[in-house]
Amino acid sequence: MTIAPPRTPTDARSAFFDARPADSAAVDLSVRIGSLTLANPVMPASGCFGPSLGRLIPVTELGAVVTKTVFGTPRGGNAAHRLTEIRAGMVNSVGIPSRGADGYLAGQHPLYLTLGVPVIVSVGGHRSSEYAPVVRDLRGAGDAYELNVSCPNLDRHGTDIGSDPDAIEKVVRLVRQETDKPLIVKLPVLVSSIADCARAAEAAGADAVCVANSVPALPLTADTRSPVLGNVIGGLSGPNIRPIVLRLVWLASRAVQIPVIACGGIETTDDALDYFSVGARAVQVGTASFGRPYAMVEIARALQERCLAAEVADIGRLIEIWRA
Amino acid sequence: MTIAPPRTPTDARSAFFDARPADSAAVDLSVRIGSLTLANPVMPASGCFGPSLGRLIPVTELGAVVTKTVFGTPRGGNAAHRLTEIRAGMVNSVGIPSRGADGYLAGQHPLYLTLGVPVIVSVGGHRSSEYAPVVRDLRGAGDAYELNVSCPNLDRHGTDIGSDPDAIEKVVRLVRQETDKPLIVKLPVLVSSIADCARAAEAAGADAVCVANSVPALPLTADTRSPVLGNVIGGLSGPNIRPIVLRLVWLASRAVQIPVIACGGIETTDDALDYFSVGARAVQVGTASFGRPYAMVEIARALQERCLAAEVADIGRLIEIWRA
Amino acid sequence: MPGTPAETPAVLAARDALAALRRQQAFAAADEAALDGLIAVRPPARTPRPDPVWDDAPVLVHEVVGERYRRLVLRTATIATTALAGQFLMITVPPKGGERILLPRPMAIHRRHPEQGTVEVIYGVAGRGTTALADVVVGESLLVTGPLGRGFEFPDAALPTATPSAGPGPQPARTALMIGRGVGVCAIMGSVEDAADQGISATVVLSGRSRANLIGLADCAELGATVIPVTDDDGSSALPALGERLRARFAATPPDVILVCGAGVLARLAAELGSEWDVPVQVSLEAHMACGLGYCHGCAAPVATDPAVEGPLVCVDGPVFDAVLPLTAAAGGANAAG
Amino acid sequence: MPGTPAETPAVLAARDALAALRRQQAFAAADEAALDGLIAVRPPARTPRPDPVWDDAPVLVHEVVGERYRRLVLRTATIATTALAGQFLMITVPPKGGERILLPRPMAIHRRHPEQGTVEVIYGVAGRGTTALADVVVGESLLVTGPLGRGFEFPDAALPTATPSAGPGPQPARTALMIGRGVGVCAIMGSVEDAADQGISATVVLSGRSRANLIGLADCAELGATVIPVTDDDGSSALPALGERLRARFAATPPDVILVCGAGVLARLAAELGSEWDVPVQVSLEAHMACGLGYCHGCAAPVATDPAVEGPLVCVDGPVFDAVLPLTAAAGGANAAG
Numbered sequence A, B: 001m002t003i004a005p006p007r008t009p010t011d012a013r014s015a016f017f018d019a020r021p022a023d024s025a026a027v028d029l030s031v032r033i034g035s036l037t038l039a040n041p042v043m044p045a046s047g048c049f050g051p052s053l054g055r056l057i058p059v060t061e062l063g064a065v066v067t068k069t070v071f072g073t074p075r076g077g078n079a080a081h082r083l084t085e086i087r088a089g090m091v092n093s094v095g096i097p098s099r100g101a102d103g104y105l106a107g108q109h110p111l112y113l114t115l116g117v118p119v120i121v122s123v124g125g126h127r128s129s130e131y132a133p134v135v136r137d138l139r140g141a142g143d144a145y146e147l148n149v150s151c152p153n154l155d156r157h158g159t160d161i162g163s164d165p166d167a168i169e170k171v172v173r174l175v176r177q178e179t180d181k182p183l184i185v186k187l188p189v190l191v192s193s194i195a196d197c198a199r200a201a202e203a204a205g206a207d208a209v210c211v212a213n214s215v216p217a218l219p220l221t222a223d224t225r226s227p228v229l230g231n232v233i234g235g236l237s238g239p240n241i242r243p244i245v246l247r248l249v250w251l252a253s254r255a256v257q258i259p260v261i262a263c264g265g266i267e268t269t270d271d272a273l274d275y276f277s278v279g280a281r282a283v284q285v286g287t288a289s290f291g292r293p294y295a296m297v298e299i300a301r302a303l304q305e306r307c308l309a310a311e312v313a314d315i316g317r318l319i320e321i322w323r324a
Numbered sequence C, D: 001m002p003g004t005p006a007e008t009p010a011v012l013a014a015r016d017a018l019a020a021l022r023r024q025q026a027f028a029a030a031d032e033a034a035l036d037g038l039i040a041v042r043p044p045a046r047t048p049r050p051d052p053v054w055d056d057a058p059v060l061v062h063e064v065v066g067e068r069y070r071r072l073v074l075r076t077a078t079i080a081t082t083a084l085a086g087q088f089l090m091i092t093v094p095p096k097g098g099e100r101i102l103l104p105r106p107m108a109i110h111r112r113h114p115e116q117g118t119v120e121v122i123y124g125v126a127g128r129g130t131t132a133l134a135d136v137v138v139g140e141s142l143l144v145t146g147p148l149g150r151g152f153e154f155p156d157a158a159l160p161t162a163t164p165s166a167g168p169g170p171q172p173a174r175t176a177l178m179i180g181r182g183v184g185v186c187a188i189m190g191s192v193e194d195a196a197d198q199g200i201s202a203t204v205v206l207s208g209r210s211r212a213n214l215i216g217l218a219d220c221a222e223l224g225a226t227v228i229p230v231t232d233d234d235g236s237s238a239l240p241a242l243g244e245r246l247r248a249r250f251a252a253t254p255p256d257v258i259l260v261c262g263a264g265v266l267a268r269l270a271a272e273l274g275s276e277w278d279v280p281v282q283v284s285l286e287a288h289m290a291c292g293l294g295y296c297h298g299c300a301a302p303v304a305t306d307p308a309v310e311g312p313l314v315c316v317d318g319p320v321f322d323a324v325l326p327l328t329a330a331a332g333g334a335n336a337a338g
């Protein structure tokens, strides 16, 4: 039993900031999403990041940040409980409270701008026609847009817009008319063909797809078998969904030429490399940040270390080595 | 530390057989699937049972047994490895080896008939037109058919037949022309609207839906990040998929009048009651039987005990008590 | 279906479990109902909140206290030095023996010892996360994030840790009634510390199932607070009994403020007393949390708002809220078992 | 990209891990290739297989053996009395500390002690399941299912436990060469027991990384078998060295049968020797398993069949298979490190 000696009022957080590794010219972790080049392929998942995290981790070491989904008009979000943890993972039914595009521009975007990395603004809508107006109302704020088509769809009795290739096509086409900025389409898990969905996004002009959102689930209390969440249904996230999402990323990567950004249960550098090995070109970290706020930055740092150790210039070649 | 005294050559298996509880006239666990009445709502999941299990557990205490899926023509199954266990659960890519309807009738059905409970024959096909001929070729063998529409579909580039309400409708309609026996449609997880799929089955004349099959996933090895399974992709099953399937059962139960049979991660009586509480009328146990072969029988026994303890006549009223 | 035959042991055990569950359900329903319409966001604080940090905090002590709780002493100098009364930590449960806990667990900072660079946390083993937390041994480190949230503040006290002064500015509180039940005591103990620092006379109701399970007796003794211990086993914690006792005690001069944490029904009792005495009441709440920092939007407070406007968040707008006074709704909730 | 600047500890550690992985990959590839085309299903057995049961088997002993293995002694009278040589158990790993293992793990029955009603299992801690199994303590019970599978059978021996007889019927085997590596030794130990019972002269190659890690030395001594210990650290386990040694030893009279388990490359060496000597070779295989009873179809054996016909299953058609002799494919696989 060893007990660390008393510390002067410093903390692991400041030590982590200080441990920033030197950038190595020998390794190139950059990734292009349309016209935008990210310094490295690691970023947060929408809804699992906010500017307040900027006080806890060196956000400048990330490739980008992604905002919580912004809707056109204000939404209050769902009733409590909005999240819980069960053995299968974390389940949330936050319900995307939003102050609307104007509220975002006034209250949140200025904070995101202070972070010093590209800002990807996540955009939501209840119908396929609702996305383009939000992007217009954002008046050019943000370096790219992630179109969250994994929200309940008012047009088709509550199924996801993103499960219908035609609706995806429409969303992207309409948004494309509003902006030249890079567009990422974030797809849902419960689709019969992720390949068709990814192809629809690509055909309509998207610059990347993000695979995937959380998996709809219904957690019950152990005692009375009643729903834990105020909204009954929520999205399952965390490491247990990783093998499900790995398959989707594998299929999507084989279906399209545009980059696939993997999102689902990434906690470690190995998890990220799993996704790179099935074709992903970038990764988003969601649930893992709650337990270990520095997880994303740790992954970005370790990707460089792994490349240096293997004496390769980029992640693509690192993957080839594992497969050799 | 207590060590049990030496035993005479007997074993826990025989003690379990001997502990069969008296049937109580006060409790009615029976469930109707079309014209078939099962003594209780507990049965194995397809592919997770075989007549050889009859030597290990008192199969007569189950409501029914379900066969492994039978295809019309022989299939060899997938390359090794066909299954593995990861933290998220068990993943199998057995690939449904089948000796075809004739092989089933000659080799397996006679063994099922010795078990003394209703036999539900699971039927598979690669196209929506392939199911009816299998049922015809089974020449009336079996007390009901479970149509496994969660197999890769040759008509629509490998997506599940069961993710397309029109294809489901066609399968059921064609099979209905071949038989008057009860038909159960077993649905997949990766569908945008399970309600639409369940409604299509009901409308075409199905007597029940089974929700759901395993969740497609891609497990990778920890060391070289290569696919564990010979088939790359397999089906995730076990307790971690339960919250995902609970949502599907909840939605399906609200969409149709015919019974919903729940299948996904059931290990204990509490798990079964979770499903009953969201609307299921029967349950299937898959993965849990591998680790505890007697799990199904234990659940059937405990359902009666719970009803007796709560002084109610059936499971419906048991659920009302939890919700009171 | 009465008088069914099979009264086997399995059947009898299932029957007991059902009865226990029904009692528990009844209490939970009363407790939740008691908060209805009671809570409002506090006006902006004049004390700037400390910046949160995360730290790998060595576990110096991890011991069972009473029959149901565990006490952790963590070395984390920054947090120990900066935390305000009623703030909390997010404690990440380390993976162990195959158990993986994803979300950190919010825990009140029970005591701050800035000289030693340590904080104390007392917790009850409830579900998976706290069960796994109980396996942590002395010498391991816990990842903690904090100090977080809006804590308790004595009215008109510009800086909770400042010395009381009769000089210029509004009159600070001179007496305080604190009420805590179970681990809810931990949320108020920082204010008991502040009261001792600021010369405020603190009366602290410690409520629990039994004397052996009361949290904070030794802390209050050390801090010179007056303790009113009440327990379920002798009936003294019952709300009507406790209400009468407090009314009698403060009949002459009511306290300047009431701080409460640990049960909805106790919060409502405090609000009743606050209404009668016309003194402010602050209530610390719990909510399921993921980030603790205000960005995940998981911790909606039970405050009704326009459906298009998100309500307050417990982690940043609370956990301490004002009780809406005077109390208008029927005080019925407070009559449930306490 | 040679000579990059940042040779930090993290980078150096990652480099070591990569090198170790590459060595391991090379061995695994050689091992798998060695089985190609080698295996065929055995003809129907004349010995009826015992009915499998499941049992709650108390753990009487659970100890570390050598540097890498653990030995379990389980009380399970039915299985101890009925198991045949080379059969296996499915061991269900009990849930513990949050770890939930779904699938039982197949394990060879290393020793049968019918008089004591016990069996022994020796296992290596590999992944999640065996790591969790290692946490089981004496006095707990393990759910075991068995005896399972088709074991090793001495050629022409009608009943493996019958006394050898020179009377009517075909001539039973008189000498046997058994080869086991690592935990693969466990699969052959039942046959060493049978050999002792039947007066068959057994020569047992025990292969492992080092002397301290050889399984079965004491068992073979007890059962009166001749042991050839070979290890990696002194190079004696290398396939060419071992092959030469066995050819020299059996130059005069080859054994009547070869039984092998534990590595594809060893199976191929055995098949080479069997081809040279014209004696049958039986090989015990591993496969990922769920049921162990033939109904899950998870344990496909590496035997090529018509794509429309399912190949043999390791759990019911094996785990013991015949080597296809004489060996036709190039013996290259056997030259890899053994």
Ligand SMILES: Cc1cc2nc3c(=O)[nH]c(=O)nc-3n(C[C@H](O)[C@H](O)[C@H](O)COP(=O)(O)OP(=O)(O)OC[C@H]3O[C@@H](n4cnc5c(N)ncnc54)[C@H](O)[C@@H]3O)c2cc1C
Residues within 6 Å of the ligand: A083, A084, A085, A086, C088, C103, C104, C105, C106, C107, C108, C109, C121, C122, C123, C124, C125, C126, C127, C128, C129, C130, C131, C183, C184, C186, C187, C285, C286, C287, C288, C289, C319
């Ligand atoms: C601001 C604040 C301060 C707290 N201070 C203390 C304290 O000092 N001592 C103490 O014992 N407890 C305290 N709690 C409650 C403590 O956080 C819960 O007991 C704990 O989260 C339960 O976790 P579990 O893993 O045991 O339960 P599980 O049932 O496994 O939890 C499942 C999920 O629900 C959440 N959850 C369940 N119950 C609660 C609850 N009562 N409050 C918040 N989240 C919950 C968990 O965080 C988890 O995400 C505090 C809660 C809050 C919000």
Ligand SMILES: Cc1cc2nc3c(=O)[nH]c(=O)nc-3n(C[C@H](O)[C@H](O)[C@H](O)COP(=O)(O)OP(=O)(O)OC[C@H]3O[C@@H](n4cnc5c(N)ncnc54)[C@H](O)[C@@H]3O)c2cc1C
Residues within 6 Å of the ligand: B083, B084, B085, B086, D088, D103, D104, D105, D106, D107, D108, D109, D121, D122, D123, D124, D125, D126, D127, D128, D129, D130, D131, D183, D184, D186, D187, D285, D286, D287, D288, D289, D319
């Ligand atoms: C007939 C038979 C007899 C065996 N006898 C022994 C024995 O006596 N001693 C011993 O140490 N080992 C034996 N094994 C191997 C043992 O079953 C594996 O080491 C064990 O399953 C690995 O489990 P794990 O949880 O440690 O690995 P994990 O990596 O967690 O396993 C993941 C999954 O793959 C399967 N798996 C991984 N490796 C193997 C393997 N080598 N064989 C079969 N399944 C595997 C597991 O069963 C599990 O389903 C035997 C295997 C078979 C088929």
Ligand SMILES: Cc1cc2nc3c(=O)[nH]c(=O)nc-3n(C[C@H](O)[C@H](O)[C@H](O)COP(=O)(O)O)c2cc1C
Residues within 6 Å of the ligand: A045, A046, A047, A048, A068, A069, A083, A090, A092, A094, A096, A122, A148, A186, A212, A213, A214, A236, A237, A238, A239, A241, A263, A264, A265, A266, A284, A285, A286, A287, A288, C290, C296, C298
């Ligand atoms: C609390 C919470 C809030 C989320 N909010 C959003 C959101 O607003 N928009 C969105 O596209 N995804 C949202 N997600 C989904 C995540 O971005 C991510 O797709 C999902 O959690 C899977 O990744 P993970 O397993 O790494 O968490 C949210 C997830 C969580 C846990």
Ligand SMILES: Cc1cc2nc3c(=O)[nH]c(=O)nc-3n(C[C@H](O)[C@H](O)[C@H](O)COP(=O)(O)O)c2cc1C
Residues within 6 Å of the ligand: B045, B046, B047, B048, B068, B069, B083, B090, B092, B094, B096, B122, B148, B186, B212, B213, B214, B236, B237, B238, B239, B241, B263, B264, B265, B266, B284, B285, B286, B287, B288, D290, D296, D298
């Ligand atoms: C080894 C294995 C084989 C299976 N084979 C079939 C099959 O042939 N037909 C079918 O409809 N489902 C099959 N399934 C799926 C199960 O019937 C069940 O739907 C799934 O495993 C989810 O239930 P569980 O979590 O209880 O295992 C199989 C599952 C496993 C694990």
Ligand code: FES
Residues within 6 Å of the ligand: C288, C289, C290, C291, C292, C293, C294, C295, C296, C297, C298, C299, C313, C314, C315, C316
């Ligand atoms: S816990 Fe994340 S916003 Fe409050």
Ligand code: FES
Residues within 6 Å of the ligand: D288, D289, D290, D291, D292, D293, D294, D295, D296, D297, D298, D299, D313, D314, D315, D316
């Ligand atoms: S392990 Fe199930 S068939 Fe062999």
